[in-house]
Amino acid sequence: MTGAADAGPDPLPAPSTDAAFLEEALSAADAAAFVAVGDRFDDDLRYLTRFSGPDRDYAFVRAAGESVLCAPTLFAEQAGREFDGTVRTESQSDPAGVRAAAALSASGVDGGTVLVPRRIPHDAAVHLERAGYDLESTAAVADARRTKTEGELDCLRRVQRAAVRGMARAEEILAAAEPDGDELVWEGGPLSTERLRRRVNAEFAAYGVRDAGNTVVGAGPTAADLHYTGTAVLRPGETVLLDLSPRGPHGYYGDLSRTYVVDSDGGWERRAYVAVEAALAAALDEIEPGARANDVHREAAAELTAHGFDPNAEEGAAGFTHGTGHGVGVSLHEAPSLREAVELEEGMAFTVEPGVYDPEQGGVRLEELVAVTSEGYEILHEYPRSFAPTAE
């Protein structure tokens, strides 16, 4: 890093994407080319191109063994830095689908089957069809993204380290907060979910990652709301649930949850915490290559049941209201889901995050981001679990 006072290391470069999986998909479908169209918010395109891109549509074309990016002229330098392939900037005022068709033609592909992601913008699909191509949707990109390369795992480890920094900051603040009547007070004022959220996000920024709008901080009843974004003041004895999912400069997300209680009187929240801790341990213990993803969920649910919580509660009711985990990569939610009966493979990276909620009491969730290894699993960055917040 370039100065002693700075929190985080320099950004990692984005990993490269090997296009071999695309060539295999083309062969299997007897297709001439693959086309994807989208903007900077399209994570398949981010994975395919590593281009951090504009907020308007651009196109990626794989044809004749080559990768082509049709980028806006103003982004030519950035595309050249980030993309491993040919950058085309001509005809930039044409719609991306029209530019993709021109790139196909320039690659010698003048008709035949073209594979596209199912979510390709409808106008781009229509432009390609009008240019004489038959479109067939493919899940090849989502499939390739299910397992991570070592370079991708490094990006996940790095951003999860940032998530841990944010959590440590939150725990430090909670450990220093003092009950004052029915409120928690910190640094001279009531401590709210919004104050805590801002401090965590500032820690992320100093570390060189983005909060990506995903910093969920709920307290008491709002901890049972999975996507709370309000400004409630924290109270002694209630659950404070933090779910942090920063995004690194390479596009990979972290994901980490902890739940703390300041000044607990040991009621519902203590029982819930013990149950969730046990569920997390049981779920983690299930992870190894060849195990089934939904068995991980089943182990977590069984442990919660054994502790007296409903493992199949509806959203808004009391119990376990969601799945045990989801894949994480350049999307925060991707394959595999721990609801699927798929076999776990080395290199899969996903969250394990059992939780129990009660709209009248609060919510408890503990979450680790793990990767499947040849031996079992790796927690991508360790951070202690603790019911009462403790200062370092």
Next chain:
Amino acid sequence: MTGAADAGPDPLPAPSTDAAFLEEALSAADAAAFVAVGDRFDDDLRYLTRFSGPDRDYAFVRAAGESVLCAPTLFAEQAGREFDGTVRTESQSDPAGVRAAAALSASGVDGGTVLVPRRIPHDAAVHLERAGYDLESTAAVADARRTKTEGELDCLRRVQRAAVRGMARAEEILAAAEPDGDELVWEGGPLSTERLRRRVNAEFAAYGVRDAGNTVVGAGPTAADLHYTGTAVLRPGETVLLDLSPRGPHGYYGDLSRTYVVDSDGGWERRAYVAVEAALAAALDEIEPGARANDVHREAAAELTAHGFDPNAEEGAAGFTHGTGHGVGVSLHEAPSLREAVELEEGMAFTVEPGVYDPEQGGVRLEELVAVTSEGYEILHEYPRSFAPTAE
């Protein structure tokens, strides 16, 4: 705010969207309904629903005079809080296009013309067509977004105030930086674009807004690169260009650019700064209801020409390489573009951002975010312009 040490005010609520424009579009096209499908990154959906949403597809349906949101069950509480209309959560494992068709049918619309945005995901379009609807694309949403309500302008003012806070932090750091040989040093270490970017982003976080991955800091040659994201060390006498576009919790973006030079010897960078200052003043002076957007651009370009700079330079060459401005709202780049010959209307909000670049020298850009008023224009949050950074 809930504590003395916190930088920013509590978040503003999102403004409401009046669906009257959709009803007009439906009448004009003799269509029975409007459907949009997308995820949280789709800004048209954000505008239509104010739902900050999941990172997978959901659907908005306008039919029979009612607005319906087909949301994932896990987001039901959030949708209920944020969306003004009916939230449907049944059949959530079906694709969003299928759910939209079911919602149409439930509203009594069983066929006929359905208006959709041109970028609707292709699979959703196919599902709607298979369900018996004829799709027709509409620009009604983008058109409605061209002019802002007073509630939207308040959101823009608020987030631009945050952009100003970030800029003030950067200027303060630059004013305190000291030349040491061919580097600038601050707080014990070389000052890099990355260190400056992180400090600005931490200021945003403390203020309750997101940097949204848009904090561009370039220096010297990298200031001529419009989307530089590297870690170059700043040097005395070179242009330091900051372009800050935070996003507020309501989804509206700010946009503010300044260029500073520490320890200038008054060469290219001084001439460029004087030219850009004059171009900005000339462009602003052109803004009033009834003026044409591209006349604002023309005034800026003429002023740069008068100062000896090429007003039509290619990206990567020396001169003015981009347009003078773009609309800003729930997208960072939206209509109107100042390249268009459209008439300016009261309530339009856009950037005015002339700049000149020389890959061998650096880059200078000054940018204000303005709204057209009945009298002329309003700068949405004022911040002084200065060639040499000055501490407050």
